[in-house]
Amino acid sequence: MSKHAVLSASGAHRWLECTPSARLEENFEDRPSESAKEGTLAHAIAEAKVRNMLIDPLPKRSFNKILKDFTNNSMYQKEMDALTDEYAEYIRGIVLSYAQKPYIAVEVKLNLSAHIPEGFGTADCIIISGNDLHIVDLKYGKNVAVSAEDNPQLKLYALGAVGEYELFYNIQTVHMHIFQPRNKDGGGTFTTSVQELKAWGESIRPTIEMAYIGAGEQKEGSWCGFCKAKPICQKHAEKCRELAKLDFKKPELLSHEEIGQILQTAKDVASWAKALEEYALSEVLKGNDISGWKAVEGRKTRAWTDMDTAFKKLTDSGISEEILWIKSPLTLAQVEKEIGKKEFSALVGDMVTTSTGKPTLVPDSDKRESIKLKAADEFKEESTNE
Numbered sequence: 001m002s003k004h005a006v007l008s009a010s011g012a013h014r015w016l017e018c019t020p021s022a023r024l025e026e027n028f029e030d031r032p033s034e035s036a037k038e039g040t041l042a043h044a045i046a047e048a049k050v051r052n053m054l055i056d057p058l059p060k061r062s063f064n065k066i067l068k069d070f071t072n073n074s075m076y077q078k079e080m081d082a083l084t085d086e087y088a089e090y091i092r093g094i095v096l097s098y099a100q101k102p103y104i105a106v107e108v109k110l111n112l113s114a115h116i117p118e119g120f121g122t123a124d125c126i127i128i129s130g131n132d133l134h135i136v137d138l139k140y141g142k143n144v145a146v147s148a149e150d151n152p153q154l155k156l157y158a159l160g161a162v163g164e165y166e167l168f169y170n171i172q173t174v175h176m177h178i179f180q181p182r183n184k185d186g187g188g189t190f191t192t193s194v195q196e197l198k199a200w201g202e203s204i205r206p207t208i209e210m211a212y213i214g215a216g217e218q219k220e221g222s223w224c225g226f227c228k229a230k231p232i233c234q235k236h237a238e239k240c241r242e243l244a245k246l247d248f249k250k251p252e253l254l255s256h257e258e259i260g261q262i263l264q265t266a267k268d269v270a271s272w273a274k275a276l277e278e279y280a281l282s283e284v285l286k287g288n289d290i291s292g293w294k295a296v297e298g299r300k301t302r303a304w305t306d307m308d309t310a311f312k313k314l315t316d317s318g319i320s321e322e323i324l325w326i327k328s329p330l331t332l333a334q335v336e337k338e339i340g341k342k343e344f345s346a347l348v349g350d351m352v353t354t355s356t357g358k359p360t361l362v363p364d365s366d367k368r369e370s371i372k373l374k375a376a377d378e379f380k381e382e383s384t385n386e
């Protein structure tokens with residue numbers, strides 16, 4: 001098995017919609033983002049906790065040593081501890097819903113090649129009891145909500161897991177879970193029968209064949225967000241041109257309908273322009289010519305070579321400590337992140353008040369309830385403006 005399959009299960013949502021995208025992505029380097037590195041560490045901690053809690057308990061000292069080692073990782077944050085505890089509890093909840101202890105495995109390598117050429121994946125946790133198979137995926141990212149509903153990555157993992165275990169277990173129903181502790185709109189469970197799952201696997205075969213050879217039409221949509229080709233994809237750039245072409249009719253002021261249309265497109269264009277700028281900078285730094293642009297050194301910053309010695313010199317020469325240090329409190333969110341949600345809630349949870357959030361414009365698809373100004377507030381606003 002090669003380390004990188006052309007069609008990765010995690011990109012399935014994208015290449016099932018835009019079949020040429022997987023081959024187009026081959027022209028771009030793989031650069032693990034900071035959040036991907038953070039996710040890798042959170043997964044390792046989560047795995048250790050589930051293993052210790054439900055599969056292979058270690059003596060307390062050995063387990064604490066493992067946890068301590070994780071804290072030395074530069075990506076470690078205190079909140080990881082509480083969030084991975086929540087994940088382990090979630091897994092325990094599934095296990096305890098059965099009278100007999102189920103089969104449990106973590107970090108299961110799945111061979112997906114029966115469905116995707118050279119395909120493979122890793123399931124965070126698999127639980128099998130009676131006719132049920134559970135497959136649980138931990139998503140540590142917080143910016144994009146990932147739903148379990150009809151999620152093609154999970155369905156491909158589930159197909160791989162069924163193929164792996166059906167010889168030994170009479171699996172009839174598959175429960176696919178996403179646990180996304182840092183995004184309240186993400187996560188959930190999607191249940192389907194093995195029969196339906198296999199029928200779906202068959203239905204996507206022609207699309208997989210096209211995606212593997214890079215055939216088909218490029219199709220722009222929400223799946224472009226994580227596409228490596230996005231900065232210089234012609235199809236995606238068309239969005240920008242569409243904005244310029246919008247045919248606004250008289251009267252001279254935009255209608256509410258036109259405003260909605262422009263805002264949606266403008267958001268996509270802004271994110272595309274940012275990706276394009278990052279791409280252009282990396283090209284120019286490599287020595288490639290981007291017409292009309294060059295790279296320069298940004299604003300210089302100064303730093304101590306040895307802050308402790310410098311401060312000692314200053315205080316020895318009579319400069320008071322108060323001038324050199326600022327004592328400032330962490331924000332409420334920073335304190336919670338430092339000590340973890342559980343401890344925060346137990347110690348000072350009753351001393352927190354939540355104010356009403358400032359009105360924010362979001363697309364209709366956002367799950368939050370819409371708000372309107374009350375008549376009294378409107379009146380207040382008008383009077384203040386007078």
Ligand code: SF4
Pocket residue numbers: 014018020021024218219220221223224227228229230233234235236
């Ligand atoms: S950016 Fe979007 S349209 Fe372009 S190749 Fe990627 S997925 Fe397809």
